[in-house]
Amino acid sequence: MTDYVLIALGLLLLTISILIVRCRNLLSAVILMSVFSVTAAVCFVLVSALDVAITEAVVGGGFVTALYLVAISKTRDAA
Amino acid sequence: MNWVIVCSLSMLGWVLFDAIGEFSTREMVGELGSYYLNAAPTEVGVPNVVSAILFDYRMFDTLGETSVVFAAVAGIVLLFHRRVFESTWVGLAFLPRWGLGILAPLLFTYGTYLVLHGHLSPGGGFQGGVVWATLSILMAAVYGAGFEAAWLSPPRKTAIECAAALGMLLIAGVGIVQAGFAFTNLEAGFPVGEYGRLFSGGTLPVLNLLSGLKVGAGLSLIFLSMIKKDVEWIDT
Numbered sequence: 001m002t003d004y005v006l007i008a009l010g011l012l013l014l015t016i017s018i019l020i021v022r023c024r025n026l027l028s029a030v031i032l033m034s035v036f037s038v039t040a041a042v043c044f045v046l047v048s049a050l051d052v053a054i055t056e057a058v059v060g061g062g063f064v065t066a067l068y069l070v071a072i073s074k075t076r077d078a079a
Numbered sequence: 080m081n082w083v084i085v086c087s088l089s090m091l092g093w094v095l096f097d098a099i100g101e102f103s104t105r106e107m108v109g110e111l112g113s114y115y116l117n118a119a120p121t122e123v124g125v126p127n128v129v130s131a132i133l134f135d136y137r138m139f140d141t142l143g144e145t146s147v148v149f150a151a152v153a154g155i156v157l158l159f160h161r162r163v164f165e166s167t168w169v170g171l172a173f174l175p176r177w178g179l180g181i182l183a184p185l186l187f188t189y190g191t192y193l194v195l196h197g198h199l200s201p202g203g204g205f206q207g208g209v210v211w212a213t214l215s216i217l218m219a220a221v222y223g224a225g226f227e228a229a230w231l232s233p234p235r236k237t238a239i240e241c242a243a244a245l246g247m248l249l250i251a252g253v254g255i256v257q258a259g260f261a262f263t264n265l266e267a268g269f270p271v272g273e274y275g276r277l278f279s280g281g282t283l284p285v286l287n288l289l290s291g292l293k294v295g296a297g298l299s300l301i302f303l304s305m306i307k308k309d310v311e312w313i314d315t
Binding site: 069 | 129130193201202203205206209210212213216217220298302306
């Protein structure tokens, strides 16, 4: 059962990463990267790597997203 | 050019495709891993084996990683050095202000829980510190950097980071004096405490707290150094 869920999540990760690369809007790309991190964290929980899951969710879903959002909002006027 | 990219990517995919089959079939735990799993509850006295490896058996590696973060923060602060930080009180609109007002206590509690319970449940100093740094960045973005700096100014963050690094080295020094190795935990005479309680595991909670403070202050300092300054911040 876990294997099938992992395969489905892996395909979802693949789809999200293609969407991130193809996305034209920077804000949507950042939010998609956050979604990617949370999905990867769910994968880590399923293979019972809880510490890695927390790190992935906190760094990828929280810190990096906040940094990117602030960077985009700070450079919007200059672009 | 496109042809080269497609070729190299398909070769990488071919290599990784073989690795997928190897991934899920491994059920055995190696010799070192089973030693850690058996010995960590008695030798270190904490339920979270990952934390026991990070902050006891392999603490010297963790010190190296911590000093990498310290060097990065020091380099960025040196590169973007100024005595005035952005201290605007202009933030975002009504809805983000109220949203973060509700979210901020929860985020702070979550980060503090991760740091303080790092030796009992999954999590630890690094993760909790990143949560604290994220909270600081969100505060600076939503309420304005001046509001955030009024809580904890950049010079104070520098002081916290340096004090935490020195505290880690102090614990290493105590280990060297007491038992002959850096970061020896229980052999150096630190109290074990009751298994599974908040105050247990010798130096582990202290090291978790120190690395949490260090990572939180350092990452927040990186962010505050890199945003552009608007108004003067009076250095204390």
